[in-house]
Amino acid sequence: MIRFVRAVDRLSDACAALASVMLLLAALVICWNVIYRAMGASTYWEIEFSVYMMVAALFLGSPYCLRTNGHVAVDLLAHWMPQRFSRTLGVCVLVVGLAVCIYLAILGGVLTVESFERGERTESTWAPYKWPLFLAMPVGLGLTALQYVAELARPRPDAEDA
Numbered sequence: 001m002i003r004f005v006r007a008v009d010r011l012s013d014a015c016a017a018l019a020s021v022m023l024l025l026a027a028l029v030i031c032w033n034v035i036y037r038a039m040g041a042s043t044y045w046e047i048e049f050s051v052y053m054m055v056a057a058l059f060l061g062s063p064y065c066l067r068t069n070g071h072v073a074v075d076l077l078a079h080w081m082p083q084r085f086s087r088t089l090g091v092c093v094l095v096v097g098l099a100v101c102i103y104l105a106i107l108g109g110v111l112t113v114e115s116f117e118r119g120e121r122t123e124s125t126w127a128p129y130k131w132p133l134f135l136a137m138p139v140g141l142g143l144t145a146l147q148y149v150a151e152l153a154r155p156r157p158d159a160e161d162a
Helices: 002-038 046-067 076-080 083-118 131-153
Strands: none
Touching: 002 046, 002 131, 046 131, 076 083, 083 131
């Protein structure tokens, strides 16, 4: 099980690195766009491209955020509970998070397939397909669900104290 947890952690690290590159690319394109427009030129693709990159980065960075506890959490209740109840609450939170990610990944997959089958495009001049944008949701949330499974399987240092 430890090998599984390590493999998922490495996958989350790789997704975070890819998300970082996507955010950097979006920022560079936006900066280029500002300079390009300041010189009097006009473009039509950079805003949507940057939005696609930022949305994909958000979903691909989600597993890493879970792994490193980078998300916003309110742990006041767990702080004041006895340790065994606190651990049980932590497991319950992980199970609920896993269920939500699986549910949203499935819905995102349905949305992606429907968009692909219909050949939906955005309403802009560039008019890229919508399905690559929608694909970020089931992929990112599926990987986050996988990270939730790894978090549930992760050995806890205080487990032997119980």
